[in-house]
Amino acid sequence: MALSLASVLSKSEDVVGSDHSSVVSINLFVALLCACIIIGHLLEENRWMNESITALAIGLCTGVVILLTSGGKSSRLLVFSEDLFFIYLLPPIIFNAGFQVKKKQFFRNFMTIVLFGAVGTLISTGVISIGAMHFFKKMNIGSLDIGDYLAIGAIFSATDSVCTLQVLNQDETPLLYSLVFGEGVVNDATSVVFFNAIQSFDLSHINSSVAMQFFGNFLNLFVSSTILGVLAGLLSAYIIKKLYFGRHSTDREVALMILMAYLSYMLAELFYLSAILTVFFCGIVMSHYTWHNVTESSRVTTRHAFATLSFVAEIFIFLYVGMDALDIEKWKFVSHSPRTSVGVSAILLGLVLVGRAAFVFPLSFLSNLTKKSSYEKIDIKQQVTIWWAGLMRGAVSMALAYNQFTISGHTQLRGSAIMITSTITVVLFSTVVRHYLICV
């Protein structure tokens, strides 16, 4: 059994999408998803565990099993694919977050959220980039140019909205939830602009006109993405209301809502906008307008179907990150110099802490100046929680790291391999350790 499994799995590495080996992978993946749900449910009474930690753990275990059965050749069922992540898994999660978000709370803090997401991300990126440049130049970790350092800053400034959803509770701490989650969404728009800027601007000559252009780009992207999402939501509401869809069929209403939300995401991708921002606002508009125009059974169905989709996608991501963490190819480079690798990970973790502190406290202070009632102000305890809760780095960081440092899922250079493994270390460490610290 072990042998035949190994031979099938080593095949699946080469030709994903081929006949029988992909069937084996899908079977294993779906079975593991079921296991995560059941075990996550059984452990729910236990405050130390939840579905995402379970999924991470099961993913790691599966990785070990595959690694052993394949004789140390492979630990993955599928090569990490950005497409899979950005085209299929992320849209339902972010859409559902917009669909279920408490709108009143979100819009009351809108300016603060944008401040955190835009200015804060830039500050954090700057701190991490400069810090990385300072420390890594003295270490022997292969060649990294200024673009790579800025990319490192952007990667480790990406607050993971997916993880945030798992940790903060919207009903218990609505203010913190809306601030940290909203920041994560706006953060994405900043990242898109930033990544484009790294690739298109001449980074050796940064002057005020480049900075102005950068600011203009961000504003343009932010406004266009939001408008696209709002328009898609309003259009779905108009069509469903005007054409009396519910008169005939619940299924059509639900199908149309899902398809139009997905269309808004893909259109944003098409025009190089921030798809996360678009689908988030589409979710908000749909829950505010479209949802009230559909039949009663459509309301129940959409509320739960969207939540289910998002739930499955989240578990899928955690399972995947856990499984991918053990990929042998990347660790090969690292095993020659374990100390360097541990050092890099530790430095990055430290920089993440400092970079986040560098904007949360000053910006909270600024934000408090504009608020009159003390009730609306962010007190120091809440500031610490915001700093702390947004530290988690997750699937988005992983995807960005893969984008910058690999060529079609394979790691080629020593420096890139160290960066990928450090990203994994930081993601695993921040997710697991933070989870336990919050439980305590």
Next chain:
Amino acid sequence: MALSLASVLSKSEDVVGSDHSSVVSINLFVALLCACIIIGHLLEENRWMNESITALAIGLCTGVVILLTSGGKSSRLLVFSEDLFFIYLLPPIIFNAGFQVKKKQFFRNFMTIVLFGAVGTLISTGVISIGAMHFFKKMNIGSLDIGDYLAIGAIFSATDSVCTLQVLNQDETPLLYSLVFGEGVVNDATSVVFFNAIQSFDLSHINSSVAMQFFGNFLNLFVSSTILGVLAGLLSAYIIKKLYFGRHSTDREVALMILMAYLSYMLAELFYLSAILTVFFCGIVMSHYTWHNVTESSRVTTRHAFATLSFVAEIFIFLYVGMDALDIEKWKFVSHSPRTSVGVSAILLGLVLVGRAAFVFPLSFLSNLTKKSSYEKIDIKQQVTIWWAGLMRGAVSMALAYNQFTISGHTQLRGSAIMITSTITVVLFSTVVRHYLICV
């Protein structure tokens, strides 16, 4: 615009899954799906149209537009992929059919259904194979061996359960619906055994031991597939009831039901069973047991979410078949000898009619002998409807034809190209014409 679209589309032909071109394809596809739903809804009052015909028509129009903008090079957004069809689109359709089927009616006619699906398919396959051998040998259509002829018989004996669902109404004609749809499901098991037999047996020496082996294989496959589906359904019911899933979360229940149903389908694929049969019985058991153990909101959600998934998958298939029908590569071969191609299509259509008549009337007679009350007997008018309603050939025939006559989506030989184009002609003709005849 037209030019840039064309260049992007011609790229998407080469590298599906690459970055921006696949985003363009997905956008177009999702937008077309939305258009199909809206237009299908607007035309609902019109008895001449429904979503599937709309999807076929829109698919054909899109094919023409792409063909013109790409300068006659391509009419497809994606290369036809069996994986896409059998792994993602078919499971929700068949599962939903099992989930929503009227169980009483289905099991009352179980023996007749199996008779039609198993014996009937074999008769039909035999008639079409022998007929094709007889007629095609005199025509100049390239080399086809005995395996190809038997495959043609199997391809054109595959009743399309997807189309049947669209034409017959479960509430108006429950007996006919259960007979024709059930036949389509059992038919799949026969096809799987038959295709395996074609590939593994020595076809020049058919004797009684081979026939016995064939019969044994069918029985084994039928029973194993059914048991697998029933077990998956019962297991889901047991887990959800025993662990009190609903106590905590509706989303988990729904996610578990979807994942376990899909797991049963993929397990059947893994063991080379009839996945269609498995997931169909899984749907029946889930609607009979699992569904009664979940919370009220889960019931509403599953009923509508499964129907929506199935609905979108159906439209997707019809849109795809319409778009794929104009693929230039296949018609190149045919354009040299249009007469031969029309002749082949006409002969095949005739053989389909005869082959179906050759088992519907005799087997109905046999089935009537076992029934005592005249109420349960299939009268001659119903027999004609069964003959007629099961004539439709659809996406399953297309997928089988691609499986037998192409290598990874590309047609190489003249004879194969003619077979593919004839399949498309028969599918389009039977779907559209039959639809209009039924309306009259």
